[in-house]
Amino acid sequence: xxxxxxxxxxxxxxxxGKAAGLRVRRCLLEVVSGPDAGLVRExxxxxxxxxxxxxxxxxxxxxxxxxxxxxxxxxxxxYRLRDLESTNGTWxxxxxxxxxxxxxxxxIAIGSTRLRFEPLGESIELAISTEDRFGGxxxxxxxxxxxxxxLARIAATDATVLVTGETGTGKELVAEALHEQSPRxxxxxxxxxxxxxxxxxxxxxxxxxxxGAFTGAVTSYAGAFERAHGGTxxxxxxxxxxxxxxxxxxxVLERKEIRRVGGSKPIITDIRVVAATNRDLAVEVNRGRFxxxxxxxxxxxxxxxxxxxxxxxxxxLLVDHFLANMPGGDSGKLRPETLDLxxxxxWPGNVRELRNMIERAVLLSEAPGAPLPxxxxxxxxxxxGSLPVMPLGDEKSGPVQxxxxxxxxxxxxxxxxxxxxxxxxxHVLLERHGGNISAAARAAGIxxxxxxxxxxxxxxxxxxx
Numbered sequence: 001x002x003x004x005x006x007x008x009x010x011x012x013x014x015x016x017g018k019a020a021g022l023r024v025r026r027c028l029l030e031v032v033s034g035p036d037a038g039l040v041r042e043x044x045x046x047x048x049x050x051x052x053x054x055x056x057x058x059x060x061x062x063x064x065x066x067x068x069x070x071x072x073x074x075x076x077x078x079y080r081l082r083d084l085e086s087t088n089g090t091w092x093x094x095x096x097x098x099x100x101x102x103x104x105x106x107x108i109a110i111g112s113t114r115l116r117f118e119p120l121g122e123s124i125e126l127a128i129s130t131e132d133r134f135g136g137x138x139x140x141x142x143x144x145x146x147x148x149x150x151l152a153r154i155a156a157t158d159a160t161v162l163v164t165g166e167t168g169t170g171k172e173l174v175a176e177a178l179h180e181q182s183p184r185x186x187x188x189x190x191x192x193x194x195x196x197x198x199x200x201x202x203x204x205x206x207x208x209x210x211x212g213a214f215t216g217a218v219t220s221y222a223g224a225f226e227r228a229h230g231g232t233x234x235x236x237x238x239x240x241x242x243x244x245x246x247x248x249x250x251x252v253l254e255r256k257e258i259r260r261v262g263g264s265k266p267i268i269t270d271i272r273v274v275a276a277t278n279r280d281l282a283v284e285v286n287r288g289r290f291x292x293x294x295x296x297x298x299x300x301x302x303x304x305x306x307x308x309x310x311x312x313x314x315x316x317l318l319v320d321h322f323l324a325n326m327p328g329g330d331s332g333k334l335r336p337e338t339l340d341l342x343x344x345x346x347w348p349g350n351v352r353e354l355r356n357m358i359e360r361a362v363l364l365s366e367a368p369g370a371p372l373p374x375x376x377x378x379x380x381x382x383x384x385g386s387l388p389v390m391p392l393g394d395e396k397s398g399p400v401q402x403x404x405x406x407x408x409x410x411x412x413x414x415x416x417x418x419x420x421x422x423x424x425x426x427h428v429l430l431e432r433h434g435g436n437i438s439a440a441a442r443a444a445g446i447x448x449x450x451x452x453x454x455x456x457x458x459x460x461x462x463x464x465x
Contacts, residue, residue, distance in 0.1 A: 009074025064111030135177025187231025213262025
């Protein structure tokens with residue numbers, strides 16, 4: 001990369017034809033006018049956040065600037081300016097913008113302040129891992145190998161971590177890997193899905209309760225913080241946490257002690273907290289739905305999981321990985337043209353969508369050992385459409401016989417096929433995980449309640465409240 005060519009924010013360096021590192025360009029922001037005129041800051045990071053609150057990379061005193069107002073994200077395409085749903089907006093050349101790539105020298109107006117953005121000729125190099133996996137995650141792309149190297153550094157510390165990313169990118173796998181690679185690996189790894197718990201039970205699930213603390217509390221209960229003592233607590237979907245409980249979580253994180261609901265005795269907790277969300281918590285702070293102080297306390301270390309569309313070269317490796325870990329899987333059945341079509345798909349559901357598609361293909365295969373019959377004509381009409389089910393052979397259980405009876409109404413025939421798929425999928429899933437619904441749900445990329453509901457539909461259990 002020519003240092004004089006300022007169009008790219010990041011680029012890969014090579015040694016002997018092999019990727020050796022990822023470089024990030026240094027950038028400058030200068031306050032041209034406004035209350036902080038004359039302020040100049042240089043940055044050497046992927047993301048530069050501007051706002052009026054502490055914790056921003058560029059902190060302004062302008063009263064018309066929101067707490068977390070806007071960000072500039074560097075990537076191989078350039079410099080992506082994004083407004084974080086600020087009150088007064090972000091403006092470029094007289095136009096209010098939400099998400100736009102900007103050029104070197106662009107003037108950005110926020111509140112009463114005007115900023116000049118200037119990429120510099122210098123850059124820093126980020127290390128990339130020599131491995132193509134970290135914990136349960138796999139990836140050979142440079143973006144993932146840099147991600148793995150960063151996770152390895154964070155895992156060695158005891159810092160609280162905020163994991164963000166789109167649905168299906170594998171945020172729980174990140175949390176598990178951080179635990180497994182940390183000094184706390186011998187301790188418990190406790191998962192609490194903040195979005196799947198009724199609001200009136202969240203406090204009890206977090207901190208526990210004493211007998212008689214509320215109606216139905218017939219015994220004392222150790223909450224997630226107690227159960228995770230000596231290990232790691234993973235707070236999934238932390239953005240769903242009720243606003244009135246957020247100050248209590250903040251106090252626990254700062255004091256490292258809890259009190260059970262209905263109890264008066266403080267209980268010391270020695271845990272590491274990893275939180276995850278698919279929401280942009282900076283935006284949630286501006287909306288008043290998430291506390292700013294809790295956001296900064298959680299994001300001591302902040303990692304963003306890349307979506308699959310930004311690492312399409314990892315698709316063949318991921319397919320091999322999924323097939324090697326399921327009955328009847330055989331990557332040799334994939335035609336090269338099938339993988340080529342996969343690389344062109346946008347995967348809105350990310351890695352979870354890819355895995356579920358492969359599992360459906362195995363479970364609904366029409367002929368054992370048959371290659372994937374996929375043609376260009378079967379591509380979705382839009383990049384973000386869904387890929388069709390592609391049959392694979394299931395050498396263990398044999399072919400799934402799908403009989404078509406056109407005398408049966410379409411909706412009923414479809415319902416019968418879906419029910420048969422659910423029955424087979426859940427049977428194999430639970431069998432593989434020894435009947436452990438929590439483990440099965442994590443492996444399938446769905447919540448536990450979904451499995452209970454499927455079992456109830458199949459007459460094999462009752463859905464939990």
